Each structure stands twice: as C-alpha cells, then as structure tokens.
Amino acid sequence: MAKEMELQIVRCPNCKKPMTSFNPFKTVVTCSRCGTAFKNPEVTAKPAVLPERILPFTSLESDFEQSMVSTLVNQDYCDKNIFAAINTDNVFRAYLPMYLFEGQFTAAWGCESSYEDQKVDISNNWGGGKDISTKTVKKWRPQNGNSAGRFAFLCLANESADDLPQELREFTRQYPYDVMLSKQFDPTYLDAGEDNQVLTIERNADNTLVWQKHGKELVEEKARQAALDLLEGQEIRNFKAQTSYSLETKGDYLLVPFWFVYYTVNNQRYYYLMDGTGQHHAYSYPVDEEDVAFEKKCEQIKTLVGWSWLLAPIIAYLASSWATLFVLLIIWWIAKKIVNMVMNKRIAAMLEASHQKRQEGAARL
Numbered sequence: 257m258a259k260e261m262e263l264q265i266v267r268c269p270n271c272k273k274p275m276t277s278f279n280p281f282k283t284v285v286t287c288s289r290c291g292t293a294f295k296n297p298e299v300t301a302k303p304a305v306l307p308e309r310i311l312p313f314t315s316l317e318s319d320f321e322q323s324m325v326s327t328l329v330n331q332d333y334c335d336k337n338i339f340a341a342i343n344t345d346n347v348f349r350a351y352l353p354m355y356l357f358e359g360q361f362t363a364a365w366g367c368e369s370s371y372e373d374q375k376v377d378i379s380n381n382w383g384g385g386k387d388i389s390t391k392t393v394k395k396w397r398p399q400n401g402n403s404a405g406r407f408a409f410l411c412l413a414n415e416s417a418d419d420l421p422q423e424l425r426e427f428t429r430q431y432p433y434d435v436m437l438s439k440q441f442d443p444t445y446l447d448a449g450e451d452n453q454v455l456t457i458e459r460n461a462d463n464t465l466v467w468q469k470h471g472k473e474l475v476e477e478k479a480r481q482a483a484l485d486l487l488e489g490q491e492i493r494n495f496k497a498q499t500s501y502s503l504e505t506k507g508d509y510l511l512v513p514f515w516f517v518y519y520t521v522n523n524q525r526y527y528y529l530m531d532g533t534g535q536h537h538a539y540s541y542p543v544d545e546e547d548v549a550f551e552k553k554c555e556q557i558k559t560l561v562g563w564s565w566l567l568a569p570i571i572a573y574l575a576s577s578w579a580t581l582f583v584l585l586i587i588w589w590i591a592k593k594i595v596n597m598v599m600n601k602r603i604a605a606m607l608e609a610s611h612q613k614r615q616e617g618a619a620r621l
Contacts, residue, residue: 268292305459305509307353307441313513314437315534317347320515323537324528325618329611333551335521335542336610339617342519349532351511352420353459354410356433357471358505361407363479366400367487367495396493403482407501408433410512411470415461424516427529427538429470431512437533441511463507475501550606554599561595564588 268287286293321344328334335341375393378386410431414420439445479499487495513532518525521542530537565588572581 306443307509307511309356309438309508310351310441310445310511311434311437311513311532312439312445313349313532315515315530315532317349317515319534320347320349320517320530321621323530323534324517324539325621327528327537327539328541329614329618331541332607332610333543333547334610334614335544336547336613337617338521338542338614339621341521341542342517342621344517344621346519347515347517350514350516351532352428352457352514353413354428354431354510354512355413355463355466355507356408356410356505356510357467357475357503357507358408358433359406359475359501359503360404361475361479361482361499361501362402362404363483363497363499364400364402365480365483365495365497366398367492368396369399369487370394370396370491370493399487399492401483401486403479403486405478405482407475407478408435408505409471409474410510411466411474413459413461413463413466413509414457415465415469416457419457419460421518421527423527423538423540424514424529427536428512428514431531432536434533438510459509463509467503467507475499544610547606547610551603554603558596558599561592564591 268290270292271287271290284293284295324342325339328338371394372392373395374390377389377391379389381387410428410433412420412425412428476497476499479501480497483497484495515530515532516527518527520526524542526540526542528537528539565585568581568584568588571584572578
C-alpha cells in the first residue's frame with residue numbers, strides 16, 4: 257500500500273503514536289498514550305454535512321483481534337511467524353461515509369433449458385427386416401419467466417483513488433444494509449468507549465454519481481441472481497435478463513463502521529479487514545514457503561510411486577512371466593497405499609506443527 261494511501265494517519269507530535277481513533281468533529285485531539293493535546297487536522301474551515309443515519313459499532317477491538325487470530329491461526333500454509341509482524345497498536349476503527357440505496361426490482365428473463373428425450377433409430381438388417389433402437393438424447397427448449405424483489409445496500413461515498421486502499425474499497429463495494437442496526441445520526445455515537453471514533457475519508461462523491469457508477473450495476477447483479485436462483489439445479493444456456501427498478505431511497509448519507517489492520521512481512525503488505533458489526537471479513541496473508549515446499553516434496557514422492565507401476569510390465573517382459581507381472585502389480589498397489597498414507601500423515605503433522613506455532617505467536621500479542 258502506497259504511503260499516500262495511509263488513510264490520513266495522524267501521529268501524536270510528542271510520542272509519535274499513531275492516532276487510530278478520534279472524533280473528526282472535535283477541534284482538539286488528546287493522545288491516549290502521553291496525554292498531549294493538539295489541533296485536530298481533520299477539522300477544516302468548511303462546514304461539515306452531518307450524516308442522516310449511522311450504523312454504530314456492535315463489535316469491540318477485542319472481537320476484531322479474536323476474529324483475526326482465529327482466522328490466521330487456522331489458515332493452512334500461513335507464515336508461522338505472522339503474529340510477530342502484527343502490531344495491535346496499529347488496529348484502526350473507522351467510520352466510512354456511504355450512501356444508502358433502497359428500492360424494488362423486477363427482471364424478465366429467458367433462456368434455454370435442457371431436457372432428456374428418446375430418439376428412435378430404424379435401420380435395415382441383413383435379413384431384409386428392420387432394426388429399431390432407442391437412445392436418450394439431450395434437447396433444449398425455451399424457458400422464460402419473471403423475478404422480483406427488494407434491494408438495500410450501501411455504496412462508498414468517496415471516489416478518490418488515493419484516499420482508500422483498493423482492498424478496503426473492494427470490501428465496501430456492496431455493504432449489506434441492516435435496518436435493525438441503523439440509527440438516526442447522533443454525534444454521541446462517535447464518543448463511545450475510551451477513545452473517539454474517526455471518519456477516515458471525506459464524503460466527496462455525489463449520490464447521483466455513485467448510483468450511476470455503482471448502484472445500477474449492483475441492482476442488475478441482484479436481479480440477475482434472483483432469476484438464476486429460480487433455475488437452480490437446471491442446465492441452461494443463452495441466459496438473458498431485462499431488469500427494471502424503482503429507487504425509493506436515493507442515497508441517504510450514513511456512517512458505516514469498519515475495523516482494519518495492515519502489517520508487513522518480507523517487504524510485502526498484508527491486511528485484515530472486518531466490518532464494525534463483526535459479520536464480514538477479508539484478509540491477505542504471507543505464505544510459508546517452507547510448508548509449501550515440504551508438501552510439494554511429499555506430493556512428488558506420491559506421484560513417483562504412483563507411476564512406478566510402469567516398471568512392472570518391463571520386469572515381467574524381461575522375466576517372460578505373467579505371474580511376475582501379477583505379483584509386482586500387487587506389491588506396487590500395496591506400496592502406493594502405504595506411501596500415500598505416510599505422506600498424508602507427514603503433511604498433516606507439518607500443518608499441525610505450523611498451527612501450534614501460530615497459536616503460540618498469537619498468545620504473545
């Protein structure tokens with residue numbers, strides 16, 4: 257991730273601790289480590305437009321860390337020393353500006369679906385009579401219908417490529433809207449907990465522009481999937497859908513919560529992202545090359561033994577004995593089973609040892 261995409265990280269001018277959470281509506285920031293108070297760089301002279309609604313955090317930083325630890329500990333082939341690279345002091349919690357779009361869609365769809373039919377073949381036989389045979393063949397017939405439903409999703413209200421890392425932008429591409437968690441905006445939500453929350457990027461995109469660029473496409477995807485769900489289990493081809501929609505909520509401004517942390521291993525940047533309700537996450541991780549090489553070696557041994565049966569006919573040919581071929585193939589089959597079992601156990605033991613190593617590293621966070 258490039259330096260210009262550090263999500264407006266602010267550091268304390270005294271102890272240099274990154275301020276991972278603070279209130280963008282307050283003029284003074286206080287460092288939680290050394291107590292230094294300084295001017296909030298997020299505050300500008302221009303008037304701020306208050307959001308209409310907010311999705312408050314329903315997860316704690318400990319929930320985020322537990323999710324991250326559980327996921328990475330159980331991720332096979334993940335670097336055994338990954339937790340030595342992760343600094344929990346650099347965990348960010350942020351409210352991102354998003355637009356809410358709600359409405360209804362309909363889709364008129366058509367396709368061809370397969371079905372089985374019997375084909376009758378009649379041919380002349382040598383005796384001058386007729387031979388009749390039947391066989392099952394696959395045929396196609398037209399099928400069409402309509403699907404309808406509701407949609408409610410949130411789109412990021414920021415179009416500046418340098419303001420947000422691409423992976424975080426992708427993670428927020430179609431954030432599901434939970435009406436039960438949504439609250440009317442109140443600045444006190446930003447003051448919850450020991451630290452204040454931070455609005456990391458500004459709302460700089462018009463809701464109409466965001467709808468035209470992202471919303472229409474997302475509705476069409478949802479309508480198309482609703483139609484395909486009706487055809488689940490069928491073999492189809494040449495599927496087409498014509499979508500129409502009515503937009504009821506045309507881009508209400510919301511603040512939506514997210515957790516994230518970035519870390520570096522061997523000069524490569526990795527991340528763990530989670531929404532503030534703890535329902536969705538995304539991550540990248542460094543691969544343990546030693547584990548990958550060990551498994552590759554075991555698989556090569558299994559492959560080598562698997563193809564060694566080719567030696568049996570050669571030896572049997574030289575010995576001019578079918579009995580020799582039969583005995584060698586039995587020996588090969590038994591050896592293959594044993595080697596596969598041993599190699600699989602070695603791979604499993606390696607993965608378990610790496611799992612234990614990551615657990616030990618996580619315990620030191």
